[in-house]
Amino acid sequence: MPRQMHLAAHFPGVNSTTVWADPRSGSQIDFSSFEHLARTAERGRFDFFFLAEGLRLREHNGLIHDLDVVGRPESLTVLNALAAVTDRLGLAATVNATFNEPYELARRLATLDHLSGGRAAWNVVTSSDAFTGENFRRGGFLDRAERYTRAAEFVAAARELWDAWTPDGRSRPFAHDGPQFTISGEFTVPRSPQGHPVVIQAGDSAEGREFAASAADVVFTRHGTLEAGRAFYADVKGRLAAYGRTPDQLTIMPGVTVVVGDTDAEAQERAAEIRRRQVSPQTALLALEQVWGHDLSGYDPDGPLPATDPVPDSEIVQGRVRHGDPLAVAARWRAVSEAKGLSIRQTVIETTTRQSFIGSPETVAAELTAFVDADAADGFILVPHLTPGGLDDFVDRVVPLLQERGAFRSEYSGSTLRSHLGLAEPVWKG
Ligand SMILES: Cc1cc2nc3c(=O)[nH]c(=O)nc-3n(C[C@H](O)[C@H](O)[C@H](O)COP(=O)(O)O)c2cc1C
Numbered sequence: 001m002p003r004q005m006h007l008a009a010h011f012p013g014v015n016s017t018t019v020w021a022d023p024r025s026g027s028q029i030d031f032s033s034f035e036h037l038a039r040t041a042e043r044g045r046f047d048f049f050f051l052a053e054g055l056r057l058r059e060h061n062g063l064i065h066d067l068d069v070v071g072r073p074e075s076l077t078v079l080n081a082l083a084a085v086t087d088r089l090g091l092a093a094t095v096n097a098t099f100n101e102p103y104e105l106a107r108r109l110a111t112l113d114h115l116s117g118g119r120a121a122w123n124v125v126t127s128s129d130a131f132t133g134e135n136f137r138r139g140g141f142l143d144r145a146e147r148y149t150r151a152a153e154f155v156a157a158a159r160e161l162w163d164a165w166t167p168d169g170r171s172r173p174f175a176h177d178g179p180q181f182t183i184s185g186e187f188t189v190p191r192s193p194q195g196h197p198v199v200i201q202a203g204d205s206a207e208g209r210e211f212a213a214s215a216a217d218v219v220f221t222r223h224g225t226l227e228a229g230r231a232f233y234a235d236v237k238g239r240l241a242a243y244g245r246t247p248d249q250l251t252i253m254p255g256v257t258v259v260v261g262d263t264d265a266e267a268q269e270r271a272a273e274i275r276r277r278q279v280s281p282q283t284a285l286l287a288l289e290q291v292w293g294h295d296l297s298g299y300d301p302d303g304p305l306p307a308t309d310p311v312p313d314s315e316i317v318q319g320r321v322r323h324g325d326p327l328a329v330a331a332r333w334r335a336v337s338e339a340k341g342l343s344i345r346q347t348v349i350e351t352t353t354r355q356s357f358i359g360s361p362e363t364v365a366a367e368l369t370a371f372v373d374a375d376a377a378d379g380f381i382l383v384p385h386l387t388p389g390g391l392d393d394f395v396d397r398v399v400p401l402l403q404e405r406g407a408f409r410s411e412y413s414g415s416t417l418r419s420h421l422g423l424a425e426p427v428w429k430g
Pocket residue numbers: 051052053054055094096124125126127201202203204205206207208209220221222255321
């Protein structure tokens with residue numbers, strides 16, 4: 001019998017994964033879009049629905065980056081609305097630990113947990129750049145090196161607030177005194193159904209991984225290839241013992257895409273077409289500028305990569321999460337381009353493709369199962385390329401096969417997200 005996997009639905013919304021030119025693409029703001037994806041995920045018995053966050057519209061070369069769709073509503077508000085139209089599905093919001101305060105955020109998360117009957121999750125992110133900080137009056141008040149110091153103390157303080165009410169419903173005063181937060185008083189929201197909403201972590205640095213091992217219930221990772229997935233999985237699970245935790249207390253879920261076709265060949269063809277539409281000639285040049293850090297608009301997207309090296313510490317891109325050192329990324333892109341004789345656009349397509357599972361429903365189900373059996377992941381956060389119908393095919397055609405194999409639940413066995421993830425109730429620390 002295979003190990004049961006966990007599944008989550010990432011609302012693609014604002015990013016270059018979404019093929020906005022497709023006539024089936026819908027709004028990233030209308031409630032009906034969120035509702036469609038959430039209902040689809042619940043029909044598929046998914047663990048949770050996931051919303052990312054961007055606290056400032058990203059800019060490229062001083063202009064709003066307008067090749068992707070920009071602008072989105074605030075996540076916790078959307079999830080509260082989704083709580084009313086779903087029943088079992090977990091509801092996860094990405095919320096920054098740098099530009100928020102524990103008291104207010106703990107209240108809002110506990111409220112979502114109440115309204116949803118125990119389905120709230122918080123993806124703790126830590127971007128601390130001054131560009132984002134300008135929106136909050138504080139600019140770059142927090143050194144990048146301190147982003148996880150604050151996040152760890154933030155989560156600890158939130159847990160103290162969630163424990164401020166006893167399980168039998170009495171409020172007790174709280175007091176937290178640390179380098180980042182000195183707060184005291186009474187917490188206004190009674191203990192919520194999960195006790196503590198589920199905590200997700202998504203940073204990839206050594207500090208990020210350590211924070212995940214110490215404090216998170218789920219990790220959202222980019223490491224989706226079998227090799228990289230296994231290395232990441234062993235590394236992060238290996239860090240748990242130092243915190244008195246066992247491997248089953250942390251669920252590792254890479255973000256992946258899936259393209260399903262009637263046959264493997266048809267799915268491969270569809271996937272290649274999707275990639276070409278995701279990376280237009282113009283998108284390819286902007287992706288190149290994001291790594292090289294300067295204007296490359298004179299380059300031919302169908303020609304070779306620039307011979308020069310990237311400019312370090314460039315600010316050409318603002319408000320976007322950077323993955324990796326530009327010099328290392330450029331070296332990797334060059335190696336791929338030279339080895340395969342690829343143009344700029346082909347190189348961007350080749351190197352920026354998220355781990356994909358492509359094939360007939362049978363192939364996709366078999367590969368997902370094998371991935372989990374190889375300890376490369378405990379499950380997957382699926383990032384569809386269409387809003388909002390991008391998981392319809394997966395739920396209708398792949399989920400039943402996973403269920404037949406015993407690799408995924410056929411019914412929810414509990415009503416809280418903690419129960420879907422196999423996590424125990426947190427012990428109340430009064
Ligand atoms: C898969 C993944 C998804 C992320 N999603 C978001 C997001 O939606 N919003 C955000 O502000 N940061 C997001 N981040 C950024 C991280 O949480 C973190 O703040 C950033 O990567 C810096 O931490 P690090 O140096 O440990 O990677 C994401 C990171 C990863 C790896």
